[in-house]
Amino acid sequence: MRRLFHPSTDRRTAPQWSVEEIAEEYAYPPLGEGSGGAGSWLRGNMVASLDGAVHHQGRSQPLSCKADMRIFGVLRALADVVVVGAQTVRQEGYRPAKPRSGFAGRRAALGQAPVPAIAVVSAGLELDFTQPLFTEPVVPTLLVTGRGAPEGRVARARRAGAEVVFAGEGAAADPARVPAALAAHGLRRQLTEGGPKLLGEFAGAGVLDELCLSIAPRIVAGPAPRIMNGPLLPDPDEFTLEGVLEEGGFLFARYRRARAGTDRAE
Numbered sequence: 616m617r618r619l620f621h622p623s624t625d626r627r628t629a630p631q632w633s634v635e636e637i638a639e640e641y642a643y644p645p646l647g648e649g650s651g652g653a654g655s656w657l658r659g660n661m662v663a664s665l666d667g668a669v670h671h672q673g674r675s676q677p678l679s680c681k682a683d684m685r686i687f688g689v690l691r692a693l694a695d696v697v698v699v700g701a702q703t704v705r706q707e708g709y710r711p712a713k714p715r716s717g718f719a720g721r722r723a724a725l726g727q728a729p730v731p732a733i734a735v736v737s738a739g740l741e742l743d744f745t746q747p748l749f750t751e752p753v754v755p756t757l758l759v760t761g762r763g764a765p766e767g768r769v770a771r772a773r774r775a776g777a778e779v780v781f782a783g784e785g786a787a788a789d790p791a792r793v794p795a796a797l798a799a800h801g802l803r804r805q806l807t808e809g810g811p812k813l814l815g816e817f818a819g820a821g822v823l824d825e826l827c828l829s830i831a832p833r834i835v836a837g838p839a840p841r842i843m844n845g846p847l848l849p850d851p852d853e854f855t856l857e858g859v860l861e862e863g864g865f866l867f868a869r870y871r872r873a874r875a876g877t878d879r880a881e
């Protein structure tokens with residue numbers, strides 16, 4: 616047992632990290648180590664209240680803070696693709712990612728587009744295609760679904776400019792096959808921002824390689840789910856702590872799946 620933090624000393628003495636240092640801390644590991652195969656690495660980023668709630672009145676913003684948004688922005692700036700469930704897109708009014716000048720050189724050197732693509736996972740494909748997410752993206756927004764998705768809706772999504780990625784043969788996407796399907800499009804550094812249903816499916820499929828968890832020093836009680844709201848795992852899946860940052864009483868923990876890459880979904 617050891618103490619990682621004490622407010623009376625650490626707040627006075629610990630230097631504040633720059634965005635560049637945060638980016639180094641969260642750099643993706645060598646590609647090829649991920650559980651989803653095809654050189655993918657799937658990282659999740661979520662914020663939860665002290666009592667485990669993932670939203671307050673349907674939005675995650677009341678649980679967040681400036682430091683959380685700084686990490687959120689850095690994680691996006693490091694990713695090839697942001698994978699998000701359709702319900703979060705609808706509820707949070709998702710917009711396309713914006714280029715950040717501070718990351719332009721780094722992204723170009725890695726052969727990345729100026730911004731990560733947003734990949735919306737949906738079975739029903741009932742999305743508002745008049746929104747900027749589809750009409751104004753810097754790189755085309757992706758829709759991830761199953762080959763059995765309704766043809767008319769797939770065609771409508773394509774007409775709206777979305778690139779459709781199939782993962783699995785059913786009406787819904789097979790979560791075990793999503794990382795490899797995106798990697799086949801050259802999108803290997805993957806970041807999922809949830810929501811809880813999608814994250815729970817990735818965890819259940821054994822393809823979530825890493826979890827970045829922000830813990831907000833707030834409680835909200837009420838009915839909000841935890842960060843994963845999917846099928847029960849037959850056995851607990853072990854993660855190892857890779858780092859903890861703190862600002863303003865928020866904790867920013869990063870965990871890596873102990874079995875990442877050892878039981879590939881391929």
Ligand SMILES: NC(=O)c1ccc[n+]([C@@H]2O[C@H](COP(=O)([O-])OP(=O)(O)OC[C@H]3O[C@@H](n4cnc5c(N)ncnc54)[C@H](OP(=O)(O)O)[C@@H]3O)[C@@H](O)[C@H]2O)c1
Binds near residue numbers: 668701702790812844
């Ligand atoms: N605290 C945080 O960090 C955080 C992060 C994200 C979201 N949130 C909150 O979480 C709430 C929304 O989360 P949620 O759990 O209800 O929904 P969600 O996971 O964002 O989205 C669920 C939807 O994703 C699609 N989907 C999921 N798995 C799929 C699969 N295998 N194949 C095809 N489509 C699939 C379906 O879309 P269709 O219905 O279109 O078929 C499903 O209805 C919001 O209140 C949001 O604010 C919080």
